[in-house]
Amino acid sequence: MKPVSVMRLPLATDLSGFVKLLVRLQVPHRVSEESGQQVLWAMDEAMAADILDLYQRFPDGNADIDLGHYQPRPGLSRPTLAQQVRACPATALVLVICFIVAAVTLLGDNLDALHWLTFQDFSFDSERLYFLPLGASLDAGQWWRLFTPMLLHFGVLHLAMNALWYWELGKRVEILQGRINLVGLTLLFGLLSNTAQFWYSGPTLFGGLSGVLYGLLGHVFVYQWLAPNNVYRMPRGVMVMMLVWLLACMTPLVSVFGQIANAAHVGGLLVGCVTGLLGGAFARRKLRA
Template sequence: MNWIVVKKFSLETDLSHISGYLAQCKIAHRIYEEAGEQIIATDDPRMVGAIARLLQELERGTLILQCNELDDAETAHIDDKQSPTFRQQLKAVPVTVILILCSIVGYLLIVFDSQHLLVRYLSYQDAYQSNIPSFQEIFNAGQPWRLITPTFLHFSFMHIFFNVLGSWDLGGRLELLLGKINYLLFFIVSAILSNLAQFLWHPNIFFGGISGVVYAFIGFIMISHKIAPHRLTALHPGELAFALFWLILCVTGVLDSFIGGGVANAAHLGGLFVGCAYAWITVKPAPAKV
C-alpha cells in the first residue's frame, strides 16, 4: 500500500477530530509522525484533492466538523483497520531496516568466512594478520569505513538476535522521531565513537556488534524524553531499568564465561554517553503550555 502525503502539521496540532471525521466518511487515511511533524496521508489518489480542500477550509474557519460519537465496536474496528501492517512498518523505517540487514550480513560473514577473507576488511583491526592498525593508520590507508563496519559484525545467534530487537524497537522510534537523514547522522556518530571507545580501551581485542549504538539510542531516549516528552520516547521504566542493569552486569564480567568471550563494555558505555550528549545538544525543550 502506497501512502500519499496530503499535508503536514506541527506536533502540537490536535488532529483527532479530523481523523474521526475521515473515518466516519469511510475515507482511508493514516496519521503518523516523521521528522518532528504530523503527517496526514491517504492511499487513494482520488481523495488527495478532497482531503486537501477539507483541511484548507478548516484552517480558514469556513468549515466546522461535527463528528458523531462512535460506539466502542466501531472505534475498535477503525483502529484495527488503520493499524499499520508489518510491510507498512518496514516502509516507514527504511534506514533501520537497512542497518538491521547489514548486521545480519555481518553475522553471516562471521559464520561462513572462517578464514576472515572478507571480515578482515571490515574490522577495526585486521583480523587476518597480526598487525593492528592504529586510528591514524586507518585514515592513512584510505580505509575510513573500518570506523563504522565493526558495528555490523556479530559473533553468535544470541548476539545478533538481541541487537536486532533493540535496533528495531529503539532505532525505529528514533527514525520516526528524527527523520531519516538526522537519524542516519546520529547512527554514524554513535557507531564511530562507540567503536573508538572500545578500540582505545582494548586495542588488541577483535570486537564488533551494534549494541554500542543501541545504548546510544537508550541514552538519547532517556535525555530527550526529559527535555521534550514525546510518545516515541516514552519507554516503560522497566525497559530502561533492565537495559541499565544489563550494562552493569556486563561490566562485572559475570557473563563472559557464558558467552565464550568478552563483552564490549567500553562500546556500551561510550554509546550511552554519546546518546545522552547528542540529545542534550540537539533536542529543544518542549514549548510551555499556556
C-alpha cells in the same frame, strides 16, 4: 515510500488527545513543525485518509471512549511488517546490511572477509591474530574501519538481540526525527563507541550494534524527558533493564560467556544522552516559541 501529510494545523491547536488515540490504536504517525504549523504525517495515502476520517470523528481524542465499541477501518489496524518497513526504510536498511555482513563473514568465522571490516586490520595464522596499526590503515584510505565494526556480529543470539532492539529504537527515531537523523545518529554512535572500545581495550576483536543501541536508548530517553512525545515514550522498566544489563556485563558472571565491549556500551550511552539533551532542548524550545 515517502510519508504523506494528513493535515496542517495552527500551533495553537492541541493535538495531544488525538495523538494519544492514535497510539492506543497503534497507528504509525509523526507530528512535526513546518512554517509555523504542526503537520501530522502518515505512512501512506490509505493510512492518511483513515487518520483524517478518525480526526473528523474524534478531534480531541476522546480518551474516555471505549475502543471496544469502536471498530477501526482496515487501514487503522496494526500495520504489517511490510508497511513498517516502507515507513522506516533507513532502519530496515541498516539491519539488512548487518544480515548481509553476518552471512559474508559467517558470524565471525570467515576471517578472510572479517579483517576488511574490523577497527584494526589484522593478519592471522592457525593460532592467533596479528593486529596492524590503525594509523597504517587510515593512511591507506580505509576510513570505513571507524564505522564498520558496528555491522559485525559473532553469533546468532548476538545478531538477533541487537537486530530486535535496533528495530524497536531505530523506528522511533526515524518516525519522529526522520531517516537522515537516524542514519546520522547511527554513524555517530558507531564511530564514538568503536573509538571508546579501541581506546579502552587496545588491539582486540570487537563488533556489534550494541554501542549504537545504548546511544539510541540514551538519546530517546533524554529527548523524551525534555520534550515529551508519544513516539519516544517507553516503559521506565526498559531503561532500568538495559542499565542493569550494562552493569551486569561488567561483572565476571557475564564475561564468562565471552568478551563484552563494555566501553562501547558506556561510550554510546553517554554520547546518546548528549544528543538527546541537544535534540530535546531544541524541540522543547520550538514548542514554547
